[in-house]
Amino acid sequence: MILTIARKELRSLFGTPSTWLILGMLQFIFALFFLARLDAFIQLQPQLAQLINAPGATSAVAAPLFSSAALIMMMLIPVFTMRLIAEERRNQTMTLLMSSPVSNWEIVLGKFTGLMLFLVPVTLSCVLIVLTLAAGTQLDIGLILANALGLMLLCASYAALGMYVSALTLQPAIAAIGALAISFGLMLVDISTEEHDASWRALTPTHHFQNFNIGLLNSGDMVFFLLFCGFFLVLTIRQLHNNRMYGQ
């Protein structure tokens, strides 16, 4: 049942022209960042060569690319999550799901899975761009994989958060702005907290992505992302139940 809903979500995502447009633009932006970093790296290479333990191509080009991809995805994912529930409720198509023999958690997980099936290839496209470096140099595959995993977990967190906000309102635009505001707020918390005050920072997805970005696989970070996703998915399920309770 989860797969049925996920497949339908994926289909309706690819059924709208704006999705293709955004995907195209995204590739363009990724490529632009990548080439800019590569250019800078090539220019700096003679100086880097004089350093002991100089950063390689992977950490000088790939890691910053993933870092900016994380920022772009933060801004982009609300555009996809806003439709998930808010639009269905506004168009009254949610009634179809609600009156079917499908439970709330199946609806929520189905929609989440559908969106993730869409976001994983987006992340992978970033990896593919980086892999083109293999033509000219040796790559630090571990660092790339850590980054890819981190980016996927980060996307999943933003997707879960965005879906929850989408369940709170009938207006897709408000859902998008709300989700963006919360993720941006979390990023600001990460940036603005002082070094010794780690407790606030520990709550932000961007902070935990940092470790992945430098190639550090920490089980604590992974648990954080899973908890973050789980928390918002459970909240979404609760919200759907409330909609049934208090009317659409």
Next chain:
Amino acid sequence: MSVTAPITLAAHNLVRCFGRNEAIRGVSLQLRQGEVLGLLGQNGAGKSTTLQMLAGTLLPQSGQIEICGFDLTRHPRMAKAKIGFVPERVPVYQDMKVDDFLMFAARLRRMPPTRIMDALAETKYRCSLQDSGKKIIGTLSKGYQQRIGIAQAIIHQPEVIILDEPTVSLDPSQIRDIRALIRELGSLYSVILSTHLLDEVESICDRAEILHHGRLVYGSTSAQMQQYGLNQPGFILTLLSPPALPELQSVAGVQQVDQLSATQFRILHAHDSNPGAALLELAAKKGWLAEPLVPLRSALEDVFMQITQTGKS
């Protein structure tokens, strides 16, 4: 429909509030297989709320709903598989193709994949959608979308079909088609529909319940409902070359004659004697040029007004 047909839907003492406003106050309903029940009521009487509760999209604050013996709150999966719900705004995805949408609806209702293709063909045939399978729903007219809405509700062959104002905002020919379809469905499944159109009840429902301020105030077969409020039987007699009034009054069995227009008379008679035949015979003899008799029945509208007015007091 017979009285021995199994009960497919039973709602007991449903209560639902929205904030302080008590929208539904103790509604109980029963529906048998092969029966079409019309839920009548003014706007805001609680028709949609009741149907939403029956379909499981809104939880009642108290009361029970059983669909084919399964409690809707305790075994929602079993109960909902037997429901087809068409809300007031049909739940169709505008950007999907008709076939894809109907197959999605069938899968959502947990139909075995092997049966879906047959069910799809049959449902499309029944809703006259055979030629629209590849079309995008958003490009179709309101009447077609309504049919797709009904198609998604019957593709899994449910026992109970719940329709919320199925003919609202359709043109007359579409209304006729949809009503014929509902009538057809009513012979196979149980159908409950809400409407504020009284002729709809008259033409398709076996039974009607009137909902007023969240309570059921009257329930009866629609034929009986038309007799409601009539104290004395009678008919309308049309005579193209009418005689004087006393001449009609003198016919045996006639209790009262009122002249409605130059050629029309309302004749009231006792319950046990009907002077219709005698009158027609006399008219033929005297050359009054009689037209067929029209029995008096109160317009459903009057009945409805009468009941809702008494419901208020």
